[in-house]
Amino acid sequence: MKHLLSIEDLDRATIERICDRAASFATGADREIKKVPALRGHTVLNLFYEASTRTRSSFELAAKRLSADVVNFAASGSSVEKGESLKDTVLTLSAHRPDAIVIRTPWAGSAELISGWTDAAIVNAGDGKHEHPTQALLDVYTLRHRVGDLAGAKIWIVGDVLHSRVARSNILAFQKMGAEVTVCGPPTLIPRGIEAMGCEVRYTLDDLPDADVVYALRMQNERMDQAWIPSLREYATVYQINDRRLLPRQVLMHPGPVNRGVELSGGVVDSPQAAILEQVQAGVVVRMAVLYEVLAGARASAPATPEPQPA
Amino acid sequence: MSLIDPLVRAPAPAADVLIRAAHVLDPRERIDGLHDVLVRGGEIARLGEPGSLDAPDGCEVVDGTGRHLFPAFVDPHVHLRVPGQEHKEDLATGTRAAAAGGYCTVVAMPNTSPVTDSTSILRSLRDAALRDARIPVGFMPAITVGLMGEELTEMAELRAQGALGFTDDGKPVVAAGMLRKALQYQRLCGGVLALHEEDPSLSGKGAMHEGTVSAQLGIAGIPSISESTLVARDCAIAGYEGGRVHMQHLSAIESVDAIRAAKAAGVQVTCEASPHHLTLTHEAVRTMDTRMKMNPPLRTEADRQALIAGLKDGTIDCIATDHAPHAKDEKEVPFEQAPMGTTGIETAFAAVYTDLVLPGVLDLALVVEKLTVGGSLLDLPLPRIAAGAPANLVLLDLAAEFEVGAEGYFSRSENCCFAGRTLRSRVLLTIAAGSVAHRDAARLAPTTEATA
Numbered sequence: 180m181k182h183l184l185s186i187e188d189l190d191r192a193t194i195e196r197i198c199d200r201a202a203s204f205a206t207g208a209d210r211e212i213k214k215v216p217a218l219r220g221h222t223v224l225n226l227f228y229e230a231s232t233r234t235r236s237s238f239e240l241a242a243k244r245l246s247a248d249v250v251n252f253a254a255s256g257s258s259v260e261k262g263e264s265l266k267d268t269v270l271t272l273s274a275h276r277p278d279a280i281v282i283r284t285p286w287a288g289s290a291e292l293i294s295g296w297t298d299a300a301i302v303n304a305g306d307g308k309h310e311h312p313t314q315a316l317l318d319v320y321t322l323r324h325r326v327g328d329l330a331g332a333k334i335w336i337v338g339d340v341l342h343s344r345v346a347r348s349n350i351l352a353f354q355k356m357g358a359e360v361t362v363c364g365p366p367t368l369i370p371r372g373i374e375a376m377g378c379e380v381r382y383t384l385d386d387l388p389d390a391d392v393v394y395a396l397r398m399q400n401e402r403m404d405q406a407w408i409p410s411l412r413e414y415a416t417v418y419q420i421n422d423r424r425l426l427p428r429q430v431l432m433h434p435g436p437v438n439r440g441v442e443l444s445g446g447v448v449d450s451p452q453a454a455i456l457e458q459v460q461a462g463v464v465v466r467m468a469v470l471y472e473v474l475a476g477a478r479a480s481a482p483a484t485p486e487p488q489p490a
Numbered sequence: 491m492s493l494i495d496p497l498v499r500a501p502a503p504a505a506d507v508l509i510r511a512a513h514v515l516d517p518r519e520r521i522d523g524l525h526d527v528l529v530r531g532g533e534i535a536r537l538g539e540p541g542s543l544d545a546p547d548g549c550e551v552v553d554g555t556g557r558h559l560f561p562a563f564v565d566p567h568v569h570l571r572v573p574g575q576e577h578k579e580d581l582a583t584g585t586r587a588a589a590a591g592g593y594c595t596v597v598a599m600p601n602t603s604p605v606t607d608s609t610s611i612l613r614s615l616r617d618a619a620l621r622d623a624r625i626p627v628g629f630m631p632a633i634t635v636g637l638m639g640e641e642l643t644e645m646a647e648l649r650a651q652g653a654l655g656f657t658d659d660g661k662p663v664v665a666a667g668m669l670r671k672a673l674q675y676q677r678l679c680g681g682v683l684a685l686h687e688e689d690p691s692l693s694g695k696g697a698m699h700e701g702t703v704s705a706q707l708g709i710a711g712i713p714s715i716s717e718s719t720l721v722a723r724d725c726a727i728a729g730y731e732g733g734r735v736h737m738q739h740l741s742a743i744e745s746v747d748a749i750r751a752a753k754a755a756g757v758q759v760t761c762e763a764s765p766h767h768l769t770l771t772h773e774a775v776r777t778m779d780t781r782m783k784m785n786p787p788l789r790t791e792a793d794r795q796a797l798i799a800g801l802k803d804g805t806i807d808c809i810a811t812d813h814a815p816h817a818k819d820e821k822e823v824p825f826e827q828a829p830m831g832t833t834g835i836e837t838a839f840a841a842v843y844t845d846l847v848l849p850g851v852l853d854l855a856l857v858v859e860k861l862t863v864g865g866s867l868l869d870l871p872l873p874r875i876a877a878g879a880p881a882n883l884v885l886l887d888l889a890a891e892f893e894v895g896a897e898g899y900f901s902r903s904e905n906c907c908f909a910g911r912t913l914r915s916r917v918l919l920t921i922a923a924g925s926v927a928h929r930d931a932a933r934l935a936p937t938t939e940a941t942a
Contacts, residue, residue: 264819370708372703
């Protein structure tokens with residue numbers, strides 16, 4: 180795999196291979212020395228056009244645990260603010276010969292776009308409202324540990340689907356793993372035509388008890404400015420996942436950061452059903468596996484991977 | 491009430507050409523067969539049986555064998571980007587590109603920088619066209635000052651200075667009351683109002699058609715009702731005021747239905763569809779290629795079929811390109827950041843011929859009619875193949891193939907949605923208002939009198 184641009188590009192076998200490798204890195208994460216030399220001498224460049232603490236630091240940790248050198252390039256305070264185009268920024272940074280560029284932007288398709296401008300492997304860390312493939316991979320990884328095989332599992336994605344790249348990547352990833360996906364949220368925040376992706380659409384939580392997994396999306400306050408919903412208070416009344424709605428057998432997920440009291444009640448965040456912190460932990464090992472896949476996967480076996488790999 | 495010729499071009503020598511034994515097709519003149527056509531002093535002097543006409547001294551002879559001769563095309567909707575955006579296009583490059591596409595007349599839109607909304611800008615444009623325009627250009631100034639939708643331009647004076655009509659193209663006239671005032675003023679000064687129909691409260695920050703593809707790409711959508719509701723509203727206003735309106739670049743099935751109903755009710759409304767809306771759908775946007783970003787956006791297959799049906803039943807009057815050049819670096823950005831628009835004046839006939847005529851969807855004669863009639867909707871004369879008419883002719887090789895963009899473009903910009911496609915048919919010779927405006931010398935291989 181040369182790049183990770185979207186979940187759409189991946190087949191089930193590739194998703195499983197990445198998760199398996201992440202699992203092998205996870206055994207290393209428990210050791211006293213967490214670092215492996217797999218990507219020693221490689222340079223990973225984090226190019227972030229949007230504020231992001233957790234995704235960026237997760238990628239940074241992943242690269243460092245593989246012994247790669249990491250350079251962080253944040254759009255604010257940089258040449259971008261002086262009006263440099265995305266293309267010129269990528270060409271300039273590519274002149275430093277990074278082996279991989281991890282990119283997040285507010286624009287759909289930008290990861291794929293820059294892959295044509297550089298020899299570096301591109302990892303999409305979020306392109307507008309399009310995709311966030313490493314989030315979907317870490318969510319699949321987390322669920323494999325929680326519920327095992329996802330074939331036939333019923334997964335509800337609840338909230339602002341319209342503005343969510345996490346939702347789009349996860350609809351694709353969960354379906355590729357055999358799950359049945361339902362999206363649910365206010366009608367103004369469910370994009371027209373989303374059912375063409377193969378998911379069901381609901382506007383109430385009446386059938387939420389059918390779900391094996393409840394995946395709540397972050398409700399962003401800025402959405403209020405454009406009157407997408409009447410109020411956050413009413414949203415919470417209709418769509419909040421709380422103790423009353425979440426069953427003991429269900430798994431609760433959220434991409435973070437959580438708005439307690441809006442999309443999730445404080446109680447469910449702290450409940451045993453919540454896999455939210457496992458998702459965060461999975462983030463580092465899955466991103467290690469992704470970086471390994473695009474930088475070394477094609478030509479060598481993972482040092483920490485038990486099963487033999489093709490040469 | 492237009493007092494002066496609304497069309498302007500640079501002086502050019504009158505053509506003297508004999509085109510021998512071409513397949514001449516002019517549906518309105520009911521000509522469809524092999525003829526010799528003699529052009530003398532820029533006028534069509536005679537039509538004759540193939541091989542029957544002799545070339546007078548000094549007259550170029552062109553072998554039309556196996557080739558087709560149509561009235562040259564007329565485009566009521568192009569962006570020539572003058573004044574202010576000459577890095578995208580100018581009058582010379584835009585009209586050069588149009589000539590290469592087989593056009594004898596184009597009509598330029600006013601969303602320039604500054605906006606073409608005053609007599610001084612209109613006069614300077616006409617002066618520039620007298621210098622630079624390879625084919626006749628007409629100008630449509632804005633309906634409202636600065637395209638802001640708040641106050642009318644000086645429509646009567648603009649008409650007196652050669653305004654062909656008025657349009658706020660690129661933007662709708664959002665307030666119904668403002669459009670009504672413009673239609674009332676039309677009674678004084680004439681001039682069709684060409685309307686870009688889009689309700690901004692529905693289209694918002696949309697960058698493509700709202701549907702299954704936008705849902706998956708996570709790109710904000712422009713719903714079809716953003717266009718069709720304004721089409722229906724403005725037909726109602728035009729009907730009430732007895733005014734004449736021309737709806738630009740129809741894209742949605744609901745809009746075609748609205749026009750059909752308005753025409754049946756007697757509203758004086760005409761409309762156009764673009765080659766890209768007739769041949770492409772939102773599936774082409776899946777790759778997020780910015781050349782596929784235009785406004786209105788490429789819509790669904792059902793919408794495309796509705797446009798084709800509209801052309802066939804007369805609901806859609808003409809094909810117009812909405813030729814919208816943008817500089818390479820402006821389009822070399824993420825899809826959501828890119829400006830709207832595709833070039834198309836060099837590829838219009840070839841795209842429609844390849845995708846609609848060759849597969850048998852549209853008759854060649856219908857396509858020729860729809861590509862030539864656009865100016866007449868704005869009261870310009872029709873190009874005709876008839877003795878005594880000014881020579882407005884295009885000679886094509888319908889069998890030739892070419893890869894779009896492989897040899898570059900005559901336009902200053904290269905944002906063509908058909909780039910890389912292999913299209914059939916090639917324009918060999920364009921005569922516009924009596925002068926040769928384009929000649930593909932390599933493919934034309936003109937014969938001499940001696941070998942004729």
